[in-house]
Amino acid sequence: MTDGRTLVGSFVCTDRDNNIILGSCTExxxxxxxGREEEPRVLGLAMxxxxxxxxxxxxxxxxxxQPPSSMYT
Amino acid sequence: xxxxxxxxxxxxxxxxxxxxxxxxxxxxTYNWVNITxxxxxxxxxxxxxxxxxxxxxxxxxxxxxxxxxxxKMDAGMMCNRGKKVLNFDQAVKAGALKLNNLTMEELxxxxxxxxxxxxxxxxxxxxxxxxxxxxxxxxxxxxxDRALRAFSIQTLKLIAIINNIVHSAGVFEEEDFQPxxxxxxxxxxxxEVRAGGMMREVEEELQRAVKASRNRQGEPWxxxxxxxxxxxVALFSRIRxxxxxxxxxxxxxxxxxxxxxxxxxxxxxxxxxxCIMQNTIGRGLKxxxxxxEEGNKVDYPVIxxxxxxxxxxxxxxxxxxxxxxxxxxxxxxxxxxxVGRLRHITKITHCTGFHSALEFIExxxxxRPCVLSRSLAQVLYLGGGDKLWGGQTMAEAxxxxxxxxxxxxxxxxxxxVMNNVQAKEYVSSFFNRCVRPFEQLIQTCGHxxxxxxxxxxxxxxxxxxxxxEADKVDAYLHNxxxxxxxxxxxxxxLGTWVLYHTLRLMIKYLLTGFTLELYAVHEYHYVYWYxxxxxxxxxxSALSRADAMLLEQDGYDTNKGxxxxxxxxxxxxxxxxxxxxxxxxxxQALQHLCGGYYKAMVGLREAGKVKLPIQEFDNEQVRxxxxxxxxxxxxxxxxxxxxxxxxxxxxxxFPQPVSPATLYxxxxxxxxxxxxxxxxxxxxxxxxxxxxxxxxxxxxxxxLLEGGHKADDPTRPQFDFMNHPCFxxxxx
Numbered sequence: 020m021t022d023g024r025t026l027v028g029s030f031v032c033t034d035r036d037n038n039i040i041l042g043s044c045t046e047x048x049x050x051x052x053x054g055r056e057e058e059p060r061v062l063g064l065a066m067x068x069x070x071x072x073x074x075x076x077x078x079x080x081x082x083x084x085q086p087p088s089s090m091y092t
Numbered sequence: 093x094x095x096x097x098x099x100x101x102x103x104x105x106x107x108x109x110x111x112x113x114x115x116x117x118x119x120x121t122y123n124w125v126n127i128t129x130x131x132x133x134x135x136x137x138x139x140x141x142x143x144x145x146x147x148x149x150x151x152x153x154x155x156x157x158x159x160x161x162x163x164k165m166d167a168g169m170m171c172n173r174g175k176k177v178l179n180f181d182q183a184v185k186a187g188a189l190k191l192n193n194l195t196m197e198e199l200x201x202x203x204x205x206x207x208x209x210x211x212x213x214x215x216x217x218x219x220x221x222x223x224x225x226x227x228x229x230x231x232x233x234x235x236x237d238r239a240l241r242a243f244s245i246q247t248l249k250l251i252a253i254i255n256n257i258v259h260s261a262g263v264f265e266e267e268d269f270q271p272x273x274x275x276x277x278x279x280x281x282x283x284e285v286r287a288g289g290m291m292r293e294v295e296e297e298l299q300r301a302v303k304a305s306r307n308r309q310g311e312p313w314x315x316x317x318x319x320x321x322x323x324x325v326a327l328f329s330r331i332r333x334x335x336x337x338x339x340x341x342x343x344x345x346x347x348x349x350x351x352x353x354x355x356x357x358x359x360x361x362x363x364x365x366x367c368i369m370q371n372t373i374g375r376g377l378k379x380x381x382x383x384x385e386e387g388n389k390v391d392y393p394v395i396x397x398x399x400x401x402x403x404x405x406x407x408x409x410x411x412x413x414x415x416x417x418x419x420x421x422x423x424x425x426x427x428x429x430x431v432g433r434l435r436h437i438t439k440i441t442h443c444t445g446f447h448s449a450l451e452f453i454e455x456x457x458x459x460r461p462c463v464l465s466r467s468l469a470q471v472l473y474l475g476g477g478d479k480l481w482g483g484q485t486m487a488e489a490x491x492x493x494x495x496x497x498x499x500x501x502x503x504x505x506x507x508x509v510m511n512n513v514q515a516k517e518y519v520s521s522f523f524n525r526c527v528r529p530f531e532q533l534i535q536t537c538g539h540x541x542x543x544x545x546x547x548x549x550x551x552x553x554x555x556x557x558x559x560x561e562a563d564k565v566d567a568y569l570h571n572x573x574x575x576x577x578x579x580x581x582x583x584x585x586l587g588t589w590v591l592y593h594t595l596r597l598m599i600k601y602l603l604t605g606f607t608l609e610l611y612a613v614h615e616y617h618y619v620y621w622y623x624x625x626x627x628x629x630x631x632x633s634a635l636s637r638a639d640a641m642l643l644e645q646d647g648y649d650t651n652k653g654x655x656x657x658x659x660x661x662x663x664x665x666x667x668x669x670x671x672x673x674x675x676x677x678x679x680q681a682l683q684h685l686c687g688g689y690y691k692a693m694v695g696l697r698e699a700g701k702v703k704l705p706i707q708e709f710d711n712e713q714v715r716x717x718x719x720x721x722x723x724x725x726x727x728x729x730x731x732x733x734x735x736x737x738x739x740x741x742x743x744x745x746f747p748q749p750v751s752p753a754t755l756y757x758x759x760x761x762x763x764x765x766x767x768x769x770x771x772x773x774x775x776x777x778x779x780x781x782x783x784x785x786x787x788x789x790x791x792x793x794x795x796l797l798e799g800g801h802k803a804d805d806p807t808r809p810q811f812d813f814m815n816h817p818c819f820x821x822x823x824x
Contacts, residue, residue, distance in 0.1 A: 020160065024168060032145035032154065035138040037131070040149070040157055046168055060405040064157040071161045075131050076124040087368060 021071045023049040030077075037069030046073065121411050125400040131540030146378055158409055167404060177401045180230040189227055189397060192236040196323035198396065199239055202228070203330045204420045206247060206371075211423040212415060214254070214430075214464060217537060218270045220403035223251060228397050232279055239298075239327060242290035246277050249287050250338050252278040254464060257345065260476070261467035263538035268463040272404045284342065291335040298328040335366040335429075340434065344468060347475055352441050359435045366428045373420050397495050406798045417745035433465035439547060440473055446493040446530070449473055449481075453537045460541060470538045474531065487523040490530055494523075497592065498638040499645040500585035502569045508576060522565045522586065531555040533593065545604045548597050549722035555594045558724045562586040563728075585641065588634050591728055595631040599623065603721060604817040611719075613811065614704050617693035618687040618716055620739060625740065629685035630729045632676055639672040652750035674773060678780070681769035685787060685819055688762035692822060694741070695755030701808055753798050760794035763787050789821045797824065 020026065024063040025048075028041030044065040126577050138144060159165045183189035190198070228235060232244035234347040257273050258264050282290075301619040305321035336358040343355035379395040394400060407413075418426065437456065451470060461469075478617040480489055495503040502509045502519055510516050529551065536547040563584075570582040602619055605611050611619055614720055670676070696702050704710075713734045725733045727760045743750045746758075773780055796802075802824055811820035 022161070022169070026160070030146065031149050032143055033135060033138075034143050035135055035140055037135050040154055042148075048168075048663075058405060060409070062158055062409045064153065065160055065409075066154070066157040067160045072128075074126060074128040076126050076128075078122045079125045 020067060021073060024065065025049075026062070026065060028062075031064075034069075037072060038066060039069070039072065040064065040066050050068075059080075097132045113685065132626065136422045155651060157313045163412070163594040165411050167407060167410070167441065169412075177399060177404070178235075179228075179399070179402055183227055183661060184234075189232060194237050194240060195377075197375065197377045199237070200323070200326045200330065200375050200393050201379070202226075202240065203243060203327075204373060204376045204423070205379060205398055206243075207330075207427065208418050208420055209398075210247070210250075211426045212417045213251075214269075214426075214462060215418070216268055216270065216463070217415045218407070218413070219251070219272060220274050220402070220406055221413065222417065223247070224274065224276055224403055225398050225400050227399055227402065230276065233281065238290075239294045239603060242287070242294050243331060243385070245282050245287045245292050246334050246338055248278040250334070250341075251340065253341050253345070257341065257471060258463060258467045261470040261474075261535075261538065263467055263470055263535055264463050265540065265543055268540055284338075288335060288339065291331055295328060295331050295335065298324050298331065300712050302328055308547060322372070323375055325368065326375045329365045329368040333362055333369060336361050336365070337431070340467075344434075344438070344472060347472065347481065349441075352438055352731065356435065356438055357534055359431055359438075362431045363428070363435070366424060366431060370421070370428070373424065376420070390755050399641075402437060411594075430462060432463050433459075434468065437469040437472060440469055445496060446489045446617055447496070450537070451536060453534060457537045457541060457544075462721070463540070463784075464620060466538045466540075470535060474534060477531075483561045485528045486531060487520075490526045491523050494586060495588050498585050498641045499588075500566075500569075501573060501580050501582055501587075501645075508578065509572055509582075512572055513570055518565050518568055522561055522671075525561055526590075529558055530593075533597075541604075542608065545601060545608060548601045548604070552594065552597055552722050553725045555590060555597060557592060559570060559587065559728055561588045562590040584637065587728075588637050588641075592631070592634050592638070594726060594728070595627060595634060598627050598723060598726070599631070602627070603818040605719070606813065606820075612705075613808075614697075614702055615715060615719065616811075617690055617697065618741075619719065620689040620693065621737070621741060622720065622732065624683055624686035626729055626732060628679055628686065631680050632683065635672045635676050635679065639670045642671050677769050677772055681766045681773075681783070681787075684762045684766035684769065685783070688766060688787075688790060688794070689819070691755050691759035691762060692790070694743075695752040695797070696809060698743075698750075698755065699752040699803070700808075705806060752803075753800070756794045756798040760791055763791040763794060767791065780818070785817065786815050786819050786821050793822050793824060 024046055026041060026044050026046055028044030030039070031042045034042040042064055044062040045059040046062055046065075047059045050057075135144075143149075161169065163169055178186060178188060180189065184191065184609075193200075206223070206228075208221040209226060213219050223229065226244075228244045229248055232248065233242055235241040235244060251273070255273070258269050259271060260352050279287075301324040302321060305317045305324060307318070307321075338353040340358035340362065343351040343358065377395055379398075380547075435490060440449060440452050443452050453473070456469060457466070475481065478485070480486060480488075484492075491503060494500060501507060502515065510519075532547075532554065536544055539547060563586075566583055566585055566587050566619055571583045573580050602623055605619065693702070697704070697706060716734050716737060720731065746754070767784065770776070770780055770787065776784070805824075807824070810823040814821045814824055815821060
């Protein structure tokens with residue numbers, strides 16, 4: 020996100036403006052200068068407005084076969 | 093937005109979650125692949141408003157999703173502004189947290205801030221945003237200063253015992269108290285005894301310092317010495333207060349006669365100590381407003397050792413909550429009153445019998461006490477659920493209460509009917525059956541006042557079933573007794589006792605509707621009517637029966653085997669005053685008071701002075717049935733249906749012609765009757781005095797209205813509940 024936080028969760032929904040809803044979401048802060056990481060915070064269901072998204076990554080290895088609603092058209 | 097170099101780092105790095113809150117799983121490695129540009133490109137194919145979603149998605153659930161980057165919903169944003177949040181270790185390392193060489197000013201200031209946090213927590217706020225923002229409580233054993241270390245450990249013990257008390261009593265709701273401690277330890281390495289000992293050591297040292305720096309007669313008091321003295325007094329009072337307060341709570345929890353007197357002594361000392369603490373608030377370091385990077389004032393002022401955001405990430409994912417801490421002055425005042433409340437509840441140990449304990453708790457509830465004191469009252473009387481205060485079981489206490497109330501022949505000592513095994517068993521199992529509902533009755537009065545009405549509604553169901561059982565047992569005992577050597581009736585003894593409690597619950601339910609301001613003015617007439625026409629009538633009748641039964645039993649007792657002196661005894665009986673005389677008069681007065689309101693409201697309605705709901709949107713039957721819904725499960729007294737209400741209150745029942753004036757006249761008579769009855773009550777309580785005031789004023793108002801005063805004035809009457817929360821003064 021634009022403030023440096025990273026959210027990890029299961030993709031649930033999106034729309035044209037790239038607003039995304041993630042399920043079972045956890046929030047991770049930017050690691051310290053020393054490289055230490057804060058404990059992640061459990062959020063549950065979270066919605067991220069598209070305009071605040073810097074980047075999106077998916078976990079390729081553990082991803083189950085996508086249902087027809089996959090974005091990889 | 094193309095993937096930047098920084099984000100590619102995520103791809104290659106192993107991401108190993110270590111969240112303690114998540115279920116334990118083996119170390120997971122992720123293989124992050126950046127899809128940002130593909131994603132943004134793909135979503136352009138969606139129409140405006142079109143959603144791409146998983147099968148499990150539902151819009152309803154999505155409503156509760158936390159919206160990120162919105163300050164109103166995203167609690168994580170707070171940590172990102174400005175000042176870095178330091179935990180215990182970080183603060184020590186940065187030199188922001190002193191563990192030693194604290195000045196007296198700092199010590200007193202820190203302790204006062206801790207009291208403020210404690211009080212704020214006790215008022216219902218989350219511990220994470222109050223008392224647990226004090227870093228000293230996170231690692232108290234690392235503190236080197238002896239006073240602060242002892243105080244911190246004692247505070248943790250106090251938090252633990254308070255949690256225990258409130259939890260055991262089980263009379264709190266989420267708005268009263270938040271027990272969560274977010275995994276923080278309460279220093280179990282140090283026992284309670286040792287903690288108390290540590291406090292004592294510091295206390296004694298300070299006591300010596302106080303004596304040493306005292307003003308000596310004939311000698312001038314050095315200003316430096318004076319300051320030392322006053323600082324020592326300030327610190328001493330705080331340490332001692334904390335130690336004795338904890339000790340008082342611990343003693344009360346032991347529920348022994350000796351420990352009660354012990355706790356009374358401690359609490360008496362606490363009252364004195366709070367006074368000293370209040371006078372010495374000024375000696376403490378004052379909290380300062382820190383400014384963040386943008387130069388804006390952070391939420392509230394802090395003092396060394398307190399970090400408001402330290403637990404932010406532990407809080408459950410809801411909207412951000414800002415806890416305003418109590419000021420030191422407010423906190424001290426709260427502690428003063430709290431100690432007062434605790435001293436009051438020790439008196440419950442003087443109550444003889446269930447009914448007096450119930451009355452004590454009901455009266456205490458009316459003072460709107462804090463969650464800790466009401467919880468402690470419950471624990472003190474009910475205990476863990478096994479033995480009541482005084483050593484009886486609840487079943488035994490209830491048996492005694494029923495016997496004291498109406499003297500059922502079967503409960504008399506050496507009652508012959510008890511030789512019948514089946515009868516004995518029925519009676520015994522009846523009282524066992526009574527335990528749960530009566531326990532809940534005590535607990536209902538321990539809840540906060542706003543929640544009691546709902547609980548009462550549920551309780552009515554339990555009591556309705558109990559009524560049924562009581563009637564059955566009475567009937568059985570009646571049959572047995574009639575066939576015995578000394579035939580006696582046994583009808584409606586146990587039944588009347590249960591009925592008495594049921595009726596009181598019904599009254600409580602209806603009257604608390606006024607305290608909670610639930611009824612609209614256009615509903616007053618049927619609420620007061622139900623009380624006037626039914627509930628109070630039944631209650632007076634039940635008490636009269638109990639009265640008569642008690643006197644009859646007295647007659648039996650004195651007549652038994654004393655036939656020679658029977659005439660003398662009969663005379664003595666006549667002079668004895670009725671055991672329930674005062675209560676009966678009181679309820680009769682309230683019955684007439686309700687009658688007065690009922691007639692007054694009907695009169696005002698007829699005169700067009702009551703705002704009625706628009707016909708299109710209103711159904712009086714629905715409203716009526718809703719208001720009396722919990723009574724539908726009660727068999728005795730039977731619920732009064734709406735049709736019955738209509739036919740009984742039809743104006744054609746009244747002597748014709750009916751006009752507002754005749755109704756005001758009736759109301760006036762009722763108020764007068766109520767007043768006459770209340771006047772006969774000897775040594776009137778506060779409530780009775782207030783009722784007299786209400787009744788006299790309303791009498792005058794009715795007289796004025798009857799005389800045509802303001803007949804053409806369209807101004808609606810006001811109802812002033814200042815004198816009594818359920819019975820207003822009518823103001824025209």
